[in-house]
Amino acid sequence: MTKSVYSGTTPAEQSISNLNRRQLLCGSLGAAALAGMATNSKVAAADKAVTKGRISQSVVFWCFNVAGEEWSLDKTCEITAQLGGKSVELVDPADWGTLKKHNLVCAIAPNGMPGAPFMKGLNNPVYHEEVITRTKKMIDSCSDAGFKNVIAFTGFKWKDAEDPNSGEISLEEGMANCVTGLKKLAAYAERKNVTVCLEHLNTRDDTHPMKGHPGYQGDDVDQVADMLRSVGSDNVKLLFDIYHVQVMNGDVMRRIDQMKDIIGHVHTAGCPGRGELDDTQEVQFAPIMRKLLDIDYKGFVGQEFIPTRDPLQGLTEAMKICDV
Numbered sequence: 001m002t003k004s005v006y007s008g009t010t011p012a013e014q015s016i017s018n019l020n021r022r023q024l025l026c027g028s029l030g031a032a033a034l035a036g037m038a039t040n041s042k043v044a045a046a047d048k049a050v051t052k053g054r055i056s057q058s059v060v061f062w063c064f065n066v067a068g069e070e071w072s073l074d075k076t077c078e079i080t081a082q083l084g085g086k087s088v089e090l091v092d093p094a095d096w097g098t099l100k101k102h103n104l105v106c107a108i109a110p111n112g113m114p115g116a117p118f119m120k121g122l123n124n125p126v127y128h129e130e131v132i133t134r135t136k137k138m139i140d141s142c143s144d145a146g147f148k149n150v151i152a153f154t155g156f157k158w159k160d161a162e163d164p165n166s167g168e169i170s171l172e173e174g175m176a177n178c179v180t181g182l183k184k185l186a187a188y189a190e191r192k193n194v195t196v197c198l199e200h201l202n203t204r205d206d207t208h209p210m211k212g213h214p215g216y217q218g219d220d221v222d223q224v225a226d227m228l229r230s231v232g233s234d235n236v237k238l239l240f241d242i243y244h245v246q247v248m249n250g251d252v253m254r255r256i257d258q259m260k261d262i263i264g265h266v267h268t269a270g271c272p273g274r275g276e277l278d279d280t281q282e283v284q285f286a287p288i289m290r291k292l293l294d295i296d297y298k299g300f301v302g303q304e305f306i307p308t309r310d311p312l313q314g315l316t317e318a319m320k321i322c323d324v
Contacts, residue, residue, distance in 0.1 A: 049319035050084025058087035058107040060304040077102040093141040107300035108149040121155020122181035123174035143192035154218030186233035199239035202247035237264025260295040269305040276314040
């Protein structure tokens with residue numbers, strides 16, 4: 001079974017991010033929710049979720065690769081295609097053949113960093129050589145495949161990303177280091193016609209290793225946006241994650257307007273809790289999707305919620321809501 005790129009399980013990674021796929025849902029989501037998740041990989045034609053298609057929708061593989069039965073990549077692709085999605089994302093190049101078999105693309109590729117890829121980032125020059133080398137390799141793969149985006153992260157604020165007691169990199173220094181690293185990547189990405197999208201993450205939710213990331217330095221979307229603009233490249237943009245923005249900053253639709261020049265990719269998840277996009281959430285996603293159309297956003301919207309019930313039903317509902 002193909003594993004998600006977010007499933008690193010070295011002892012150091014487990015001690016900080018605890019990313020074992022089973023543990024991602026145990027406790028916080030509950031055994032009852034896992035027991036109720038669907039096992040049927042087929043979607044009837046009548047259940048096709050995307051009919052308008054004005055929003056290009058993608059499914060983020062790791063969310064469903066940890067959800068109870070652990071959907072295989074092939075199953076995820078099959079369901080995505082049948083629902084009307086165009087992409088399964090954050091998939092390693094070694095598995096892109098599976099995407100192509102289902103006539104799907106990888107809307108945004110991982111950066112190639114092992115383990116928890118958001119920990120060791122561009123804010124720390126100690127990691128620059130590895131992060132830049134691995135990201136350039138992924139840019140090459142995307143260029144060869146005709147895929148457009150590669151993800152990037154600021155990284156954790158600690159001098160040793162895996163040790164909170166190692167001292168902190170100041171915000172000013174961390175953002176300056178990010179600009180330095182991103183400028184190096186920008187020059188390469190421009191030649192390859194690929195865009196590097198840096199993701200803003202929340203640090204407020206400490207209840208679950210993938211609901212929040214205490215210690216992540218790029219947790220203020222306004223500061224991240226300013227930093228990205230200072231890079232000065234159309235090939236370096238923002239991964240605007242609606243869930244993380246709502247947790248940290250709020251005022252989502254106004255920020256979409258303000259950041260329309262730098263948004264390169266979008267993620268969804270219900271808030272609070274990073275669950276389904278249903279009526280228990282504080283965010284209404286249909287108006288947000290219409291706002292994306294208003295700003296003439298042409299990129300993908302990736303469904304990145306963690307299922308708490310039947311994942312097929314939840315994904316179908318989410319894609320219908322976003323099909324405005």
